Amino acid sequence: MVTMSVKLLKRFAGANLLLLLIVLIAVLCIVWTMPDNKQIDKDTEICLKYDNKNIKCGRTTDLLLEVFEKEISSAYATAEEREKIQTENYIKDVLKHDVQLMNDYKNTLWDMKPSAKLVGIREKPEHQHGNAGMTTVTCWRHDKDLYYTTGFQRYGVRFQNGRLIVPVSGTYYIYSFLGLTERRLNGEGIPLESNNTQEIKHAMHKFSVLDTADTEIASNVQSRKNATRGHFNYYASQIATLVKLRAGDEISVKLNDVTLLQHIENNYFGLHLI
Structure with missing residues (x-):
């Protein structure tokens, strides 16, 4: 009787061991066949x-x-x-x-649409030199200096470092006029030699604070004169165009030869929201 009970216990233990082995094998198979999951680093x-x-x-x-x-x-x-x-x-x-x-x-x-018209200042001009030979024209009357002139600055338009800053987004009419003077003869009527033979380029640029980029909007290019009379060569350059601007965009006037800015009080530069 005792011998039979021992045999039954051994068989039962063997069956349990076999069952446990099967379960372990199944778990290992599941683990091996599971896809690898990338661990998430909580710090990054x-x-x-x-x-x-x-x-x-x-x-x-x-x-x-x-x-x-x-x-x-x-x-x-x-x-x-x-x-x-x-x-x-x-x-x-x-x-x-x-x-x-x-x-x-x-x-x-x-009436409350932002607009401005700056006029040339009579004092000796100071300019900011830029890239590719283009220089920002900064000799403008602005803000209170426009009193008793034909210029104005209204409804949020600001001036800084030769640039007009628009307060609201929209389509703007922008314009600029420059009267340029080049001396041809000295006081004794003797022709002056000039090594500057490049074309005269007058341009309007937009600087975007968001894009940190300065781009040309419109320009006027003309050849230098070879006049036979008079002590001076005179040039007139005008730009006018429509452009879509965002609030904070800055509009400036640039010239590739600022030595031509001799009589600047008749120059003007402005914009108007349409």
Whole structure:
């Protein structure tokens, strides 16, 4: 009887050992066949719920910046839409009760468009030299110096380092006129030798703070004269064009030979939101 019980216990133990071995083999097979998952470094990577559906993982700084920009864009769009609706409701309400007030409101909006016209200053000009031989013309009357002149600076347009800075985004009419003088003869009527034979280039440039880039918008190029009379050669250069600008963009006038700026009080440079 005892011998039989021992045999049964041995068989039971053997069966359990075999079952355990099968389970271990199955676990090893599952582990070996599982795909390798990249470990997320909590210090440099993060996972966030994206588009309310999927989980997106990536570098912490990049992912947070992307989410931040998305939220900011959404907030600005919401605010802009809300402001548009409020303005439309206000205009509709005014139109119902007071047509004259509605006309005054539209006229005020038209008059408040940013605009500026700078005129040349009489003092000896100082200039900022730029790349490729182009120099920023900085000899402009601005702000309070425009009083009692034909120039003006209105509704948020600022002047800094020879540049006009626009306050709001939109399409602008920009323009510039330069009267240029080149001496041909000295006081005794003897021709002066000049080694400068390059063409005269007058250009308007845009500097974008967001893109940190200075780009040419429009230019006027003319050859130098070979006059046979008079002590001076005179040149007139004018630029006028339409350009789409963003708030903060800076508009400047550039010239490739600032020695031609002898009589600058008749020069002007400006812009107007259309």
